[in-house]
Amino acid sequence: MQWYGDISQSERRTLWSCFSGWALDAIDTQVFSLVISALLATWGISKGQAGLIGGATLVAGSLGGLLGGILSDRIGRVRALQLTVVWFSLFTFLSAFAQNFEQLLALKALQGLGFGGEWTAGAVLLSETINARHRGKAMGVVQSAWGFGWGGAVLLYTIVFSWVSPQWAWRVVFALGLLPALLVLYLRRNVEEPPRPKATSAQPGKKPGVFAIAAGIFDRSVVRTTLVGGVIGLGAHGGYHAITTWLPTYLKTERHLSVLGTGGYLAVVIVAFITGCFVSAWLQDRIGRRLNVIFFALCCVVTVNLYVFLPIGDTAMLILSFPLGLFSAGIPATLGALFNELYPQGVRGTGVGFCYNFGRIVSAGFPVLIGHMSGSMPLGAAIGIDAGVAYGLVVIAALLLPETRGRRIDAATASAARGGSSSSADPAPAARG
Incomplete structure (x- = not known):
């Protein structure tokens, strides 16, 4: 600290x-x-x-x-x-x-x-x-x-x-x-309110309308960022909901584990979530946003498959709950900085809101898909496949975005959306944490 x-x-x-x-x-x-x-x-x-x-x-x-x-x-x-x-x-x-x-x-x-x-x-x-x-x-x-x-x-x-x-x-x-x-x-x-750019329209001082602001994230200069960011939000939330919705049911009904309803399990999950946020907070300023997201996504895939395929008991499940909670927290802890650094100031709030929340809405389909898949395969296998697909989307989408660590976002430009380097990125070593 x-x-x-x-x-x-x-x-x-x-x-x-x-x-x-x-x-x-x-x-x-x-x-x-x-x-x-x-x-x-x-x-x-x-x-x-x-x-x-x-x-x-x-x-x-x-x-x-x-x-x-x-x-x-x-x-x-x-x-x-x-x-x-x-x-x-x-x-x-x-x-x-x-x-x-x-x-x-x-x-x-x-x-x-x-x-x-x-x-x-x-x-x-x-x-x-x-x-x-x-x-x-x-x-x-x-x-x-x-x-x-x-x-x-x-x-x-x-x-x-x-x-x-x-x-x-x-x-x-x-x-x-x-x-x-x-x-x-x-x-x-x-x-204090952060400084806002001065109006440059034909009517200085007149704020753009709500629909104009919403449409701004689909402007040609940033539409690629919006689409790729939406896929990251979809994968991150889809993987999380796939795990949290069905994993307790799987462990309780098919593995017959009893520790799920205890205060100890809840305490481990909460502490793991907090720890994951702090680890991600430190790591993303060291290795960059993209690599951090990819790292935590891959770790989530590995951990959830250990959950569903290893013959574990109550004690082992409780131990594995910590890395699973830690890794699942690492991605959302990175998205706030990543999404903000991808958009220019005039549409930044709209862009961040869309990338994060579009995925939350559409990701509701992942738990539903697991339910359907479990009719023809074991529930554990369905969870592992869906989580792998969801976090795989995160990895692929992250590779399509530029690294934004250290970017002075008040000067963020459309070059970020095109996947190129930005002149607003701070190349100084200090910017890397």
Whole structure:
């Protein structure tokens, strides 16, 4: 963490504001999975209905990420971050007053719009504020906030459900979701908006429309970046969902392992995720974005196939959970820096939002495909094949992009989209971390 002493006070304030927003976002989002049992008992809803709420939240989060990117290009990074934090906090709070399944479904979907937009706005804000030498490390550290928030959700759930009866405890947990909105007060006082380019149109001072901003990422100068970046997002999320959706079912139903439901397993996964983000944060500023993504993608393929083909028991599974969680965290911890460095400032938020969230939406097909494939082959083999295909897409797409480490993104040009070298890349050794 020596690099932390090299950044300015303004950079530190921005770093911690984005870290806090993402951690609080994770608390509000992850707590739902912990209160499902209470909802099943209180309302008598089915597991399928509970799954529909979770799925609707994730899909809305992807749409929110797309909209959040456009919004940050339209009204500014800090204002977009403020709006999205207030949005997801408000609808988490309102979820506490839902009276039936339909109301909770609608409120959680609206909450998802906010948490998806918050990541995009925060990632762009941080990338434009932090020094190019340390951008990868800062983005990786912020990504680790999800793990800390996940742990915070478990702690909050444990405390509230220890003191309040289950039929009311889940409402208390959701009501506390309003607290992240207080972060906006800090943002307004301490975080500065990155400089924006001056208007060069025939009508100086007039902001481009929403549709014009959205269409900008398909301009001829950057469309290649948009398409290749979308494939990386698809592969990264497809591999992750293939593993997290079906691997627990495989290990529990076909391997009959019992450790999956224990607190020890959850603790290992959370710690592994945080560790993976920190390892990726350090590594991507040393070896570059492309090589880092390729390294973690290949490690994910190897680890998941060890899971599904080795005859492992509870202890071995628990040990293997750590490298699997670590490697799966390494890719998303790199994408924030990589995607931001590929786009010019005017469409950066929109481009980052698209590349990251397009993949989240389309990747829903990977778990479905595994379900179909398992009808004609063992479930473990289907998981291994799908994860291999998904992460293979990441490797191929990464090879089609330029290396962006150390790039001064305020001067990023269209040459990045064409796969060539950019004059905005900082060739100095310091830029390599």
